[in-house]
Amino acid sequence: MPHMPVKKISRDRHPFEDHERERSETLLPWEYDDYWPSAWIRHPGRHEPPFVSAFALRFEALQGDTVVVHVSADERYELYYDGERVGRGSERGGKSNWFYESYEFDIRPGAHTLAARVWSLGKLKPWAQATIGPGFILAPESERWTGVIGTGNAQWQSKRLRGYGFAEVASKGIGTGAKLLLDGSLHDWGFERGEGDGWMTAEPLHSGNNGYVYTSADSKHIMQPSGLPPMLEQPITGVDVRYVASADSLETSDAAIERSLHLPEESGSWSALLNAGQPLLVPPRTGRRIVIDMDNYYCLYPELVTSGGAGSAIRLRFAEALYRREGNRVVKRNRNDIEDCRFVGIGDTFLPDGGDRRRWGTLWWHAGRYAELTVITADEPLWIQAVVLTETRYPLRIESEFRCSDDRWNAFVPIALRSQELCMHETYMDCPYWEQMMYVGDSRLEALLQYVLTKDDRLTVKSLQMFERSRRNPTGLVACAWPDGSGKIIPSFCFWWVLMVYDYALWRGDRSVLAGLLPGVRDVLERLLLRSEDGLLRSPRGWNFMDWQAEWPGGIPPHGGEEISGIYNWLAVCALKQTAAVERYMGEEELASRWERLAAALAEAADRAFWNEERGLYADDRKMGAYSEHAQCMALLSGSIGQERARRVEVGLAQDSRLTRTSIFFAHYLFEVYSLLEGGSLPMDRLGQWFELESRGFRTTPEVFEDETRSDCHAWGAHPLYHFYATVLGIRPSSMGFAEVAITPRLGDLREAEGEMVHPLGVIRVRFARDDEGGLSGIVELPEGLQGFVYANGEQVRLRAGKMKVDFTGRKV
Numbered sequence: 001m002p003h004m005p006v007k008k009i010s011r012d013r014h015p016f017e018d019h020e021r022e023r024s025e026t027l028l029p030w031e032y033d034d035y036w037p038s039a040w041i042r043h044p045g046r047h048e049p050p051f052v053s054a055f056a057l058r059f060e061a062l063q064g065d066t067v068v069v070h071v072s073a074d075e076r077y078e079l080y081y082d083g084e085r086v087g088r089g090s091e092r093g094g095k096s097n098w099f100y101e102s103y104e105f106d107i108r109p110g111a112h113t114l115a116a117r118v119w120s121l122g123k124l125k126p127w128a129q130a131t132i133g134p135g136f137i138l139a140p141e142s143e144r145w146t147g148v149i150g151t152g153n154a155q156w157q158s159k160r161l162r163g164y165g166f167a168e169v170a171s172k173g174i175g176t177g178a179k180l181l182l183d184g185s186l187h188d189w190g191f192e193r194g195e196g197d198g199w200m201t202a203e204p205l206h207s208g209n210n211g212y213v214y215t216s217a218d219s220k221h222i223m224q225p226s227g228l229p230p231m232l233e234q235p236i237t238g239v240d241v242r243y244v245a246s247a248d249s250l251e252t253s254d255a256a257i258e259r260s261l262h263l264p265e266e267s268g269s270w271s272a273l274l275n276a277g278q279p280l281l282v283p284p285r286t287g288r289r290i291v292i293d294m295d296n297y298y299c300l301y302p303e304l305v306t307s308g309g310a311g312s313a314i315r316l317r318f319a320e321a322l323y324r325r326e327g328n329r330v331v332k333r334n335r336n337d338i339e340d341c342r343f344v345g346i347g348d349t350f351l352p353d354g355g356d357r358r359r360w361g362t363l364w365w366h367a368g369r370y371a372e373l374t375v376i377t378a379d380e381p382l383w384i385q386a387v388v389l390t391e392t393r394y395p396l397r398i399e400s401e402f403r404c405s406d407d408r409w410n411a412f413v414p415i416a417l418r419s420q421e422l423c424m425h426e427t428y429m430d431c432p433y434w435e436q437m438m439y440v441g442d443s444r445l446e447a448l449l450q451y452v453l454t455k456d457d458r459l460t461v462k463s464l465q466m467f468e469r470s471r472r473n474p475t476g477l478v479a480c481a482w483p484d485g486s487g488k489i490i491p492s493f494c495f496w497w498v499l500m501v502y503d504y505a506l507w508r509g510d511r512s513v514l515a516g517l518l519p520g521v522r523d524v525l526e527r528l529l530l531r532s533e534d535g536l537l538r539s540p541r542g543w544n545f546m547d548w549q550a551e552w553p554g555g556i557p558p559h560g561g562e563e564i565s566g567i568y569n570w571l572a573v574c575a576l577k578q579t580a581a582v583e584r585y586m587g588e589e590e591l592a593s594r595w596e597r598l599a600a601a602l603a604e605a606a607d608r609a610f611w612n613e614e615r616g617l618y619a620d621d622r623k624m625g626a627y628s629e630h631a632q633c634m635a636l637l638s639g640s641i642g643q644e645r646a647r648r649v650e651v652g653l654a655q656d657s658r659l660t661r662t663s664i665f666f667a668h669y670l671f672e673v674y675s676l677l678e679g680g681s682l683p684m685d686r687l688g689q690w691f692e693l694e695s696r697g698f699r700t701t702p703e704v705f706e707d708e709t710r711s712d713c714h715a716w717g718a719h720p721l722y723h724f725y726a727t728v729l730g731i732r733p734s735s736m737g738f739a740e741v742a743i744t745p746r747l748g749d750l751r752e753a754e755g756e757m758v759h760p761l762g763v764i765r766v767r768f769a770r771d772d773e774g775g776l777s778g779i780v781e782l783p784e785g786l787q788g789f790v791y792a793n794g795e796q797v798r799l800r801a802g803k804m805k806v807d808f809t810g811r812k813v
Contacts, residue, residue: 006081006105006106008230009102012225014211015210035209036209037139037153038137038138038208039153039204039207041137041151042205043202047134049121050121050178054118055115056115057115058111058113059148060110061109061112064107064109065145066107067149070102070138070208070225071087071089071116071137071139072089072099072101073118074118074131074132074133074134074135074221075118076364077117078117079116079138082112085192091228092129092426096222097465097466097469098224099224101226114138115192116138117161117191121177124177127486128175128481128483128484129483132221135221152207155201156202159188161187161191163185164187165183166179166180167181169346172345172346173345174434176435180348181351184351185310209222210223228426231425232393234390236300239275244267253344255289256341273384277386282309282381282383282384283377287376291372292371297368297699297712299367300318300392302316302348302388303360304359305386305388306358306383306384307355309352310378310379314349314352314374315350315372315374317346318366319343319346319372321697322337322343323342331708334697335369335696335698343372345368347366354380367422369699371389393421394426397454399455400763401755401756402724402728404750405750405753406750412693413721415701416718416720418713419713419714419717419718420450422713422715423442427463427483428715429715431703431711431714432713440480440481441492441716442665442714443463443467444500444503445668448719449719449722452726452731453758460504461504461513464497468516470483476527477491489543490543491542492544495575499574501521502579502582504517505582505736508738508760509585510737518586522579525576525579535602536564537572538564539563539568543556544559546568546666547663550706552660557660558621559621560623566619567620567628567631576602577640580596600640610622615627616651616652617649620660626660628659628661628662629662630660633653633669636649636676653673668722671686682720682748684749687720690717725757728745728747728750730745731743731766734789737760741759741764743799745790747768751769752768752770762784765779776792776809777809778805780806781802781803782802790806792806792808793808
């Protein structure tokens with residue numbers, strides 16, 4: 001096997017504790033801080049972002065050694081060792097939890113070079129990128145190596161890299177940060193090997209620190225170890241060159257793709273370049289436009305290798321789908337179509353300088369299904385020696401599987417999985433092409449799907465903790481998305497976070513994690529219990545989003561002009577009751593009882609204020625002016641209404657066509673209601689929209705089901721796959737920490753359904769079949785150490801570890 005000089009590792013403790021103890025012996029308590037022996041550094045002088053810096057250190061290793069180093073940067077870095085990229089970071093965090101990566105270096109005797117490319121985009125950074133001030137830190141754990149390679153200790157050099165320009169994203173891809181314009185005639189080639197001139201001694205800043213010491217300083221990076229594995233990097237192969245045409249400009253957005261302009265005789269050479277690495281020569285004074293279909297949705301780092309071609313221009317853009325002009329609008333229709341469509345995308349521009357084997361790459365990954373490569377040469381021919389597309393995302397390992405007798409369901413599974421994969425990176429994301437923000441409402445559904453797919457809950461735990469830390473704001477409430485410099489608050493999302501904590505307790509149940517979250521849960525609930533004179537909750541002023549609906553401006557449901565929403569109140573009841581369950585699990589019986597009392601009082605007030613006896617439904621507002629599926633769902637899910645009213649609400653939910661319908665996001669809660677109903681199953685008339693996605697060319701689930709959706713990849717739309725496991729197969733925890741299982745299969749119109757679902761102790765395997773009379777039979781296999789019940793047709797069977805046959809047909813097993 002080839003020698004791997006550097007690998008990313010995980011640490012379960014903070015470094016340099018011996019160093020801290022030594023310092024504490026010589027300092028007074030108010031002087032002491034949790035300093036590292038190495039310090040942050042920056043390029044000398046004051047530089048206003050956006051800019052890109054390089055840091056480099058040449059050193060001599062007299063003997064071989066294995067050295068652990070901790071690396072971070074503001075805003076982000078690429079780490080190089082002897083000219084090769086060996087790491088990326090810093091993992092996305094916030095000002096109060098600035099992450100660093102840990103690497104293990106296998107250093108061999110001889111001369112070596114460490115280098116880093118660090119960028120600081122300032123106001124042009126992605127919305128989800130935090131920043132305090134530009135800088136870089138590399139801290140070796142070994143005291144012997146601190147003076148040799150540590151920043152602030154060794155003689156690190158720096159320079160501001162030339163040739164970088166930045167184009168702000170104003171519409172498509174908004175929130176993802178400025179895109180790159182790199183001028184090769186100005187660029188400092190070879191910086192990763194410490195080559196070139198213009199290097200200066202780097203300026204030291206504050207020391208690194210272990211972020212467990214309480215501090216309110218805004219000017220320091222409060223550092224935390226990265227708890228995530230390295231992001232996946234794997235080549236994208238088998239792409240399809242669907243269009244080659246002449247081009248006289250890089251600006252192609254208004255140029256429709258016309259069959260008559262296609263140059264089919266050139267497609268083979270471009271395909272060989274992309275799929276086989278066969279170099280391609282673009283003659284002088286030639287323009288070409290190539291549209292590439294990757295046949296799936298990807299998040300990716302592109303890299304081009306060129307030689308010659310001084311004065312040329314290359315632009316590489318990406319799009320989720322192509323747009324068709326209809327009147328004054330450009331809209332996305334079938335995602336497989338390109339003819340008569342326009343490529344409206346985002347990407348980077350590179351200006352070759354004529355040098356040999358120049359490598360062109362981006363700073364932050366792109367996303368989409370389609371790529372457009374446009375090349376314009378000047379008086380020199382341009383050799384394109386490689387176009388490498390590398391997929392990146394969280395390394396989600398799928399450990400569960402679902403199959404059934406309906407091919408439409410089976411065809412949806414890869415679409416849902418792909419959506420989940422592409423919205424998991426260093427944080428959960430609402431969507432990879434737009435915003436790239438970790439919203440609470442989205443994250444709850446992503447976490448639920450992750451619970452049924454894999455044992456790996458590291459990203460879930462990070463999201464819960466990040467949201468808790470987002471409360472360092474004047475309101476004390478959870479930010480609707482984090483990290484996010486805007487600090488926006490959506491009160492309903494605060495309740496979704498509380499319920500997300502409950503989900504973690506139910507599906508995983510690590511008490512050490514919950515102990516760190518519960519103080520924040522309690523505080524958030526106290527701050528949101530703003531009562532009106534009749535015991536109802538009044539929504540705080542601000543963005544009271546609940547769901548995207550055309551008749552709800554800004555996603556805010558009707559409240560009769562008094563900021564009192566039925567949906568919001570029933571959601572609060574759910575949050576209070578589930579918090580009581582978590583408190584009881586944590587041994588806090590008194591607190592559990594208090595939350596239950598508050599939930600009961602609020603439920604009584606909501607029932608009194610919003611119930612319409614004539615319609616047999618709960619209104620959205622006290623004036624009885626609006627009704628929605630949302631209000632009925634949350635009232636039923638609260639478990640706090642009487643049986644007779646619950647029965648009437650169930651009928652109205654199924655039959656009243658006047659109700660405002662749940663969207664793709666809130667349909668999760670509609671499906672949750674169907675999982676509670678006796679004899680209920682997922683409603684086929686609502687699943688049809690998901691089953692149509694494949695025929696419409698989607699590879700992932702969209703943000704909304706409206707005719708024109710903004711985002712084509714939104715993981716909140718993948719939630720039906722969660723219900724395939726938790727509702728159709730019926731596998732759910734029946735006690736905290738998934739200590740016991742309750743299996744209630746709900747096949748509906750399916751004849752058969754089977755699958756394997758991951759559990760902390762192993763895998764739960766089930767197979768069920770339905771007969772013409774409604775009888776159910778099957779096989780259940782539980783991992784060692786797990787027990788529970790299976791329920792069907794009004795009967796129950798006790799389950800034990802191992803394989804068991806179950807029969808609810810009236811026949812003897």
